[in-house]
Amino acid sequence: MDGAMDGAMDDGAVLRLVGVTKRFGPLVANDSVSFTLNKGEVIALLGENGAGKTTLMNILFGHYLADEGHVEAFGHRLPPGEPRAALAAGIGMVHQHFTLADSMSVLENIALGTQSLWSLRFDRRRALARITTLSRDFGLEVHPNAQVSDLSVGERQRVEILKALYRDARVLILDEPTAVLTPLETEALFRTLKKLVAKGLSILFISHKLNEVLAVSDRVLVLRSGKIAGERATSATNRSELAALMVGDTVTEPTVTDHAPGETVIELVGIRTTGRVGGAPLDTIDLTLREGEITGLAGVSGNGQAALAALLAGTLRPDSGTIRIRGEEMGEWTARTALAHRIGRIPEDRHTIGMIGDMNVIENAISESYRSPRFSHRGLLDWKGAEDFARAIIRDYDVKCPSPRAPVRLLSGGNMQKLILGRAFDGAPHVILASQPTRGLDVGAVAYVHAKLLEARNRGAAILLISEDLDEVLALSDRILVISKGRLSPPSARGALTVREIGERMAGHGFQEEGGIHAA
Amino acid sequence: MRLEPKPAPGLVSALLYPAGAILATLVIASVLVLIAGASPFTVFGLVAKGAAGSRFALLETLTRATPLIFTGLAVAVAFHAKLWNIGAEAQLYIGGVVTAVLGTGALPLPGPLLVPLIALCAMVAGALLLLGPAVLKTRFGVDEVVTTLLLNFIVLLFVSLLLEGPLKDPMGMGWPQSAALVGEARLPRLIHGKRLHLGFVIALVAALAVWVILRKTALGYEMRAVGNNIQAARFAGIPVNRVLMKTALLSGGLAALAGFSEVAGLKGNLSLDLSPGFGYTGIVVAMLALLHPLGVVVSAIFVAGIFVGADAMSRAAGVPSYIAQVMVATALLTMVTAIMLTRYRIRWR
Known part of the structure; x- marks a missing residue:
């Protein structure tokens, strides 16, 4: 593992993003984002959902092509759009949704893809020894021969981290790593991160949780609407300052008044x-x-x-x-x-369960009530009535959409949710x-x-x-x-x-x- | 090369892409025509002339389009609900069998009663044939692509069995064909002395009916919801399995009408060459029409025209009429590509 550090440049910068811009149609997901990650440093990338964090990571790792700007690792420009180049340069990524093969063992998952497809021999013993050393050094306890499907979520995450370390990652990107962890598992993860940094690795920690960002990072970058809205040394900032940077405004928390049920x-x-x-x-x-x-x-x-x-x-x-x-x-x-x-229902996944993306706002508005006499008479639908209903929801719930006849997949997540609220709260x-x-x-x-x-x-x-x-x-x-x-x-x-x-x-x-x- | 999603297409691009697809089809077909040693312009000219160049050609194209409208509608209906009915061919033959059984004198009824009755029975038989795969799909998760596709062969062998046995025409000189339909059971010709028959009008009415069902009724809404997002449909309380059953009944019934119309309108008896793959071509017809029921009429006439025109062209230009198959298949591929391009943008590197 120690040998893995030798290639690092001495000026301290291991990763540099220069003017990265990414557009999806009219939406600018990243707007000339630049920053530098130094050796042995933990940067927290803080931002709300939709601020552009995940897009940025996907560009960094070569999943997306940037429209402008580029990424440098250890002083060399990474060819855009090539995850393999990012891997070879020592960038490891732990995704929010794990990318493990359930039916294979921990060892097989970790070694997967590190072997040439043509090689017939797999030195199981060497791989095992290496994994054991890595997991002992960094407090990533997990049994190498266990099948991944039997592991808890926390263990799976450890496997993901091991996978990156096994490939000599010197920069680790963690995308919302605590979203699936219990508070205790989170503490264990933070201990591991500290050990990794002590060994000279650099970490980019993506989160929208202020407490974690303050607990784990050296420096905080706040991303808002695709732009870097601010950069703070963690020791010199606090919750409310970061929250304000994140939102661009002070947020009023809802007030709950007690009353008897x-x-x-x-x-x-x-x-x-x-x-x-x-x-x-x-x-x-x-x-x-x-x-x-x-x-x-x-x-x-x-x-x-x-x-x-x-x-x-x-x-x-x-x-x-x-x-x-x-x-x-x-x-x-x-x-x-x-x-x-x-029972009014707001489902967990509005894209796959709550809404039918290719059908329009009207059709989605009536999906729970189209059989009622309000909208159908002897099997025939009253589209006029349905449209009036959809327009009422659009008006009352402030749903921003091109037209009631636009397919809902064109709506933003927030507007989709408002449409779902309007449908669920009807009656x-x-x-x-x-x-x-x-x-x-x-x-x-x-x-x-x-x-x-x-x-x-x-x-x-x-x-x-x-x-x-x-x-x-x-x-x-x-x-x-x-x-x-x-x-x-x-x-x-x-x-x-x-x-x-x-x-x-x-x-x-x-x-x-x-x-x-x-x-x- | 990678695909990135694109915002909704405007009207212009929605029309431009299909036009581009047709153009690409002609270009690709031209290459083959050149290899065959003829001039593409001459050949396409002859195809067009053979398809619509005379009153006779036009009527022949419409006659050929009639079964394609029915099978195209059957596929369109099923595909709207993402019920992959690849078995329109089998349902067509079952419709033909019912027509031959009931239309050869078994029922002593006058024409105005007999014809609708036979049509209804044919529809029921076709509907029930597709109900089996639909039940297997909803209850046990059996892939309907496999079951409906394989049923085509089973039904064709079954028809062959009938035509060599119980349905065999005693006066047929040993040919595997049924006895001729009685006069009362036949669909009248639309124009005296020409092959175009009432089945074409029934097909147009069916297209209109399917359009009304899909756009105006609760059932059509349910079918589209199930087809677009089955999980969301289930969550909204739409009885998904029941909707799939109804879809199967409707689709199977429509395909069976193709067999009814061919036997009662055109051939006058049942034989093993009743359909040169109308059931499969129905899939192409429906896809070219983007599953729109009224578009099915247009695309059925288009596809029929290519086939009829290619036959005529082949006689005159010496290019094999298989060019028709190539053109129809290419049109499908370019159309599917065009649809994808309306939704995604290709980025090279």
Whole structure:
């Protein structure tokens, strides 16, 4: 490993971006971005979703071609559009979504692609020795012969980092590495990063989380609307300054006024589910949602949130257990039953589940109600009525779109989400399922979604807010539950738990051994 | 070389790309014509003349287009819901079988009753034939491309069995063909002494009906939603499986009408050469029309014209009429490329 450092230039600069500009049609994703990463340094690239961080990384790594500007590694210009050249130059990337082959072992994954396809021999012992040394040196514990599909998310990330180190990476790019980690795993990752830097590696750490950026970096670059909005030494800045740089304005947090919840609207009793949704299945959960109350669900991604969301949306039937709405036990349980009982649904993935990209705004607006007498008479659709409805949503929810007849794939994420809100909130739903409602939205749209959720709560809707963003859960929820491995923790009133306590529950501590804990 | 997404195409480029596709087709076909030792201008001129140069040629083109409109509509309907029906050929033959069985004197009814009844029964048979693959797809996830494609061969062998056995015309001199349809069961000719028959009008009505279904009804909306994004459709509460079943019934029924119309309108009996691949050509027709039901009429006439015209050209210019197949296939490829270019931009390096 030590030999890997020899090639580094002495002037300290290992990576340099010069005037990188990238346009997608009229959108400028990166606008002449320049910076230098020095040897042994951690730079945090901070920015909101949509600020251009991921585009920049893709250019750096050769996945995208820059329209202008170039990238230099160790004093040499990288040929644009060639990931292999970036790899050869010692740039390693750990993607937000892992790129591992599930059915192969850790060792095979790491060695994959480092061997010539023509070589018949694979020196397994040497590879094993190297991986063992690397993982010991940097605190990246993982069993080389384990199959990747058996690993936890944190372990998979370690494999990704090992993969980069195995290829003699001297610059490590981490794209939102903590998004999938528990607070404890995050701490372990930060320890590893410190060791890497001590050995002379340089790290580019991409994040939108202020606390992490402050904890791990030497220098912070703030990216806003594709431009570098500011550069600060980490020791000389603070949360509020960075937040202001990120947003370009001061942001008003939503204010939640306490009020007593009303009657129980929906009750889940002893619900178990199996498979097909991704993530953990639900393991005997009880959950009660009450009028005028936001119940926040915190948890690490993949612990059963998807199953719970699909269950409430009506697209997943429980294997056992009971769903009761205002005391009435549900027999058949489908998306239509859920809609008929006035459950408004904001799905986790607006592009693939919430909207039909190639259909227009009108057609998407009526997708949950086209069968109602409002829009269809004897099987014929009333397109005039549908258009009026779509225009009403566009007006009331301030959806920016070229026309109601434009395909929704042309809408920005924020405007798509507003359209979904308009559709879900139509007819004042009694229950609202908000699954990752602000993921990928800019700050303005986030504030809008939060305001609408609070408005619905104040008029008496029972809301389940599922979010991987702990800050969001803490800011909006009247009470908080934690989900881990498909089980729910008991609910706690807002402010009753510290972030650390919630973090421990997210990691699976504080749950009863069998059967889960039943929410009161 | 890489592809990058592009904003929505304007009207001009939406028209320009297909025009470019046709032009590219002609250029590519020219190369083959030159290799065959003829002048492209002469050959294309002869094709055009053979397809539409006279009243006879035009009527012949429309006659040939009739089954293609039905199979094209069948494919368009199915593809809208992303139900990949490659089995229009089989459904066409089943429609022909039903027509031959019911139309050879089994039902003593007057024409105005008998013809619609036969058409209906043919549709039901074709619909049921596609229902099987649709059930297998929705219940067990069996790929309908495979099942519908293989059914083509099964049905063709089945028809061959019928024509060598129970349906064989005793007066047919040993040829594998059914007895002739009774007069009441036949579709009237549109013009006395010409081959164009009522089936063409039925095909136009069917195209209009499919357009109404797709654009104006809840079912059509459901089909398009399922086809565009099945997950989102399911989330919105659209009964995806039921929609796929209905789509299969409609598509199979339309393809069977092609067989009905050919037997009752043109041939007058069932034989193994009922279709020179109308079911497969229907896929090309539907794709060229970008799955638009009214566009199917236009593209069916276009494709039929190339085939009819190439036959005439072949006699006159000595270039093999297979050039028609090449042109139709090339038109499909250039069209698909054109569609891609309306949505993506190619960047070289």
